[in-house]
Amino acid sequence: MRIVIAGGHGQIARRLERLLSAGGHEAVGLIRRPEQAEDLRAAGAEPVVLDLESASVDEVAEALRGADAAVFAAGAGPGSSVERKDTVDRAAAVLFADAAERAGVRRYVVVSSMGADADHPGDEVFDAYLRAKGAADDSVRSRSALDWTILRPGMLTDDAGTGLIRLEAHTGRGPVPRDDVAAVLAELVETPATAGLTLELVSGSVPVSVAVKAVAGA
Numbered sequence: 080m081r082i083v084i085a086g087g088h089g090q091i092a093r094r095l096e097r098l099l100s101a102g103g104h105e106a107v108g109l110i111r112r113p114e115q116a117e118d119l120r121a122a123g124a125e126p127v128v129l130d131l132e133s134a135s136v137d138e139v140a141e142a143l144r145g146a147d148a149a150v151f152a153a154g155a156g157p158g159s160s161v162e163r164k165d166t167v168d169r170a171a172a173v174l175f176a177d178a179a180e181r182a183g184v185r186r187y188v189v190v191s192s193m194g195a196d197a198d199h200p201g202d203e204v205f206d207a208y209l210r211a212k213g214a215a216d217d218s219v220r221s222r223s224a225l226d227w228t229i230l231r232p233g234m235l236t237d238d239a240g241t242g243l244i245r246l247e248a249h250t251g252r253g254p255v256p257r258d259d260v261a262a263v264l265a266e267l268v269e270t271p272a273t274a275g276l277t278l279e280l281v282s283g284s285v286p287v288s289v290a291v292k293a294v295a296g297a
Contacts, residue, residue, distance in 0.1 A: 081104070082147065083146045084109065093124075097122045151172050168215060187219065187228075190260070191230060220277070233279070235256075263290075
């Protein structure tokens with residue numbers, strides 16, 4: 080499969096790229112800065128320089144053309160402003176979905192956040208982030224042209240992955256290593272039976288492949 084990842088230089092994205100490449104897939108990472116390209120090549124991915132905050136739908140669709148799946152893993156990141164939560168975590172996610180539709184890429188997986196809600200109250204930057212993610216998720220869920228799955232991890236850590244998770248519609252809050260988030264994404268991309276599901280993810284006791292098959296009804 081050819082899988083295009085928005086936010087290709089992110090911590091989860093690079094882990095995912097390594098997994099996809101090792102699994103024989105063709106991973107393509109969209110990045111904002113040319114100097115990030117070598118990191119993607121080291122992860123086994125093809126880098127494409129494309130800034131989702133300034134690119135047109137047609138430009139993004141061109142990058143997606145011929146792909147079997149798209150993964151939105153971009154984010155404004157810690158320390159970014161309220162404004163960039165909107166331009167990246169909401170607007171870029173909507174743009175990427177628009178482009179996937181235009182390019183005819185049906186399989187579409189989103190890295191969201193536990194607690195994402197377009198109506199989330201509060202004036203802090205993290206509140207704005209949860210609203211932006213929630214609005215983006217709502218936009219994706221409204222699209223019949225996409226076979227979407229939304230993944231909402233709990234608190235991300237850099238601990239080594241265990242491969243043991245809890246993946247359900249509602250898990251309750253908890254931590255999860257980025258390694259395990261990437262492993263779940265790799266499984267979800269190849270499991271179209273999870274289309275139409277919004278799933279929460281935390282560390283648990285079930286192997287990744289078993290957990291994904293369970294939510295897919297396999």
